[in-house]
Amino acid sequence: MPVTMTGGLQIMPIDGIGEVRPGADLSRLLAAAAPDLADGDVVVVTQKVVSKAEAQLVPLDPGDPASKARVVEGESVRVLRRRGELIISETRHGFVCANAGVDLSNVEEGWAALLPEDPDRSARRLRDGLRGRLGVNVAVVISDTFGRAWRRGLTDVAIGCAGIRAVVDLRGTADALGRELAVTEVCVVDELAAAAEMVMGKATGICAAAVRGVDPTWLGRGEVVGEVVRPPVEDLFR
Amino acid sequence: MPVTMTGGLQIMPIDGIGEVRPGADLSRLLAAAAPDLADGDVVVVTQKVVSKAEAQLVPLDPGDPASKARVVEGESVRVLRRRGELIISETRHGFVCANAGVDLSNVEEGWAALLPEDPDRSARRLRDGLRGRLGVNVAVVISDTFGRAWRRGLTDVAIGCAGIRAVVDLRGTADALGRELAVTEVCVVDELAAAAEMVMGKATGICAAAVRGVDPTWLGRGEVVGEVVRPPVEDLFR
Numbered sequence: 001m002p003v004t005m006t007g008g009l010q011i012m013p014i015d016g017i018g019e020v021r022p023g024a025d026l027s028r029l030l031a032a033a034a035p036d037l038a039d040g041d042v043v044v045v046t047q048k049v050v051s052k053a054e055a056q057l058v059p060l061d062p063g064d065p066a067s068k069a070r071v072v073e074g075e076s077v078r079v080l081r082r083r084g085e086l087i088i089s090e091t092r093h094g095f096v097c098a099n100a101g102v103d104l105s106n107v108e109e110g111w112a113a114l115l116p117e118d119p120d121r122s123a124r125r126l127r128d129g130l131r132g133r134l135g136v137n138v139a140v141v142i143s144d145t146f147g148r149a150w151r152r153g154l155t156d157v158a159i160g161c162a163g164i165r166a167v168v169d170l171r172g173t174a175d176a177l178g179r180e181l182a183v184t185e186v187c188v189v190d191e192l193a194a195a196a197e198m199v200m201g202k203a204t205g206i207c208a209a210a211v212r213g214v215d216p217t218w219l220g221r222g223e224v225v226g227e228v229v230r231p232p233v234e235d236l237f238r
Numbered sequence: 239m240p241v242t243m244t245g246g247l248q249i250m251p252i253d254g255i256g257e258v259r260p261g262a263d264l265s266r267l268l269a270a271a272a273p274d275l276a277d278g279d280v281v282v283v284t285q286k287v288v289s290k291a292e293a294q295l296v297p298l299d300p301g302d303p304a305s306k307a308r309v310v311e312g313e314s315v316r317v318l319r320r321r322g323e324l325i326i327s328e329t330r331h332g333f334v335c336a337n338a339g340v341d342l343s344n345v346e347e348g349w350a351a352l353l354p355e356d357p358d359r360s361a362r363r364l365r366d367g368l369r370g371r372l373g374v375n376v377a378v379v380i381s382d383t384f385g386r387a388w389r390r391g392l393t394d395v396a397i398g399c400a401g402i403r404a405v406v407d408l409r410g411t412a413d414a415l416g417r418e419l420a421v422t423e424v425c426v427v428d429e430l431a432a433a434a435e436m437v438m439g440k441a442t443g444i445c446a447a448a449v450r451g452v453d454p455t456w457l458g459r460g461e462v463v464g465e466v467v468r469p470p471v472e473d474l475f476r
Contacts, residue, residue: 008437008447012246081474088474096388105422145422149387149475150334151395152468153405153425155432167391170439184343184383187391188436194393195433198426198452199246201408209246214436230390236319236326237387237475 007213013199014043014208022055027129034210037130039137040219042211044196047144047159048106048113049207050122056114057107068102071112075100091115094229095159097146106205116142119160120223127162138210139163139219143193149237156197158189158224166227168218187228188218245451251437252281252446260293265367272448275368277375278457280449282434285382285397286344286351287445288360294352295345306340309350313338329353332467333397335384354380357398358461365400376448377401377457381431387475394435396427396462404465406456425466426456 016033020026026049037043051057061067069087073079076089080096091100093115101115116122123140130138142160158166170184196209254271258264264287275281289295299305307325311317314327318334329338331353339353354360361378368376380398396404408422434447 008248008250009433010246010248011433083474145424150468150473151425151428151466152472153423153428153466155425155428157389185391186383186435187389187393190389190391190393191432191436194429195247195249195436197424198429198433201453215439228389228391230388234390235388236321 009213011195011199012210013206015206017207020049020052024053026053027126031133037134037136037138042139042192042214044141044143045208047142050116050142051113054116057111060112072100072102093225120225123160123162141189141192156193158193160224161189161222164219165222166224247451249433249437250448251444253444255445258287258290262291264291265364269371275374275376280377280430280452282379282381282447284445285380288354288380289351292354295349298348298350310338310340331463358463361398361400379427379430394431396431398462399427399460402457403460404462
């Protein structure tokens with residue numbers, strides 16, 4: 001490849017993690033599946049396996065079709081909209097999403113997976129675990145699949161992160177014509193989650209990916225709940 | 239790298255396009271900057287240079303601070319919310335975004351860039367132009383930077399595409415435990431736009447990127463306006 005198209009990012013699936021059981025040590029599984037992780041890599045892990053490892057699972061009543069709705073309501077602090085079986089609500093973390101993130105796919109029959117209690121903390125633990133096991137300083141993003149108010153189709157976004165700023169503030173940076181940019185706060189952890197989703201798919205059983213080549217200025221202390229969740233006072237649509 | 243982390247995607251910046259002037263032949267500029275594009279690559283191009291090449295530029299009245307708001311209103315079919323100078327509206331294409339996509343950054347002083355009239359058509363033209371010049375069959379995504387109702391920070395999304403399905407429908411595909419997935423329609427063009435943004439940045443003057451390694455089953459006829467824009471009848475938040 002000529003010089004024009006070198007550089008950039010590599011998005012690599014991490015295969016071989018297998019089925020994650022409640023209580024599993026996810027950093028051990030990740031370290032075994034991706035021993036070649038390097039400093040500055042971003043490891044993106046899907047919420048589903050984090051929730052499983054953290055035993056964030058609840059049984060559903062097989063005789064009661066309203067059982068899932070009750071779980072969703074229990075995970076919600078506020079219901080925004082209902083349409084048929086779909087509930088759009090705000091979770092304890094402040095995420096606005098379908099069914100409070102409660103999910104039955106890729107979970108054993110009769111059980112539902114809840115979101116991690118504190119996904120930023122989950123990300124910090126994974127980052128610490130990978131540092132301990134592999135001696136590498138990686139960032140971690142925990143991803144989940146959300147819908148959007150005005151666009152069809154789902155995309156993956158970040159629900160937790162560690163070792164990387166969630167939103168990178170380019171305000172005050174000059175644009176290419178030398179003028180100051182008014183507002184350009186880019187949610188890089190959501191872009192990383194979206195990029196990683198493309199190598200994981202939904203049906204392949206790959207639950208993690210590594211992104212190599214991210215701008216090193218993005219690395220550092222960061223969290224999703226404090227940086228990305230829009231406080232109700234700023235919200236025009238709640 | 240061991241086999242666990244091979245495969246995946248490469249996101250490569252396309253540098254050297256330089257300043258794009260009204261009437262410029264963008265496929266010629268892209269072909270010259272990225273002669274090594276290959277069949278199956280996805281070329282992501284920012285809206286800004288597409289709008290410039292298509293002369294979608296309007297002068298602002300320097301003596302009138304309301305001049306931009308009038309342009310935004312002219313580009314909107316419906317205003318959803320206002321807060322201070324921010325207008326959230328629906329464009330003719332059906333996009334719900336800030337300021338109807340009208341943008342002053344990276345545009346000459348005194349001018350505003352509008353969205354392309356038909357960004358899917360713009361993408362088809364670029365795809366055809368690249369096929370003619372380089373003999374390659376690439377997909378094209380035109381990206382823009384949008385905010386989100388309930389999440390801080392901006393991410394890039396697709397406003398037009400060609401040669402790739404915008405939304406890939408995984409409904410009916412079995413999940414990793416062999417059960418049918420209820421709804422998993424992934425908006426892959428938005429994920430491609432987000433991934434590409436990370437190698438372009440806002441202030442570096444890089445306006446295009448190539449993504450290599452996408453799932454070949456995604457390639458084919460697709461468009462953003464028909465597939466991604468959520469019709470008002472499905473909309474819970476307009």
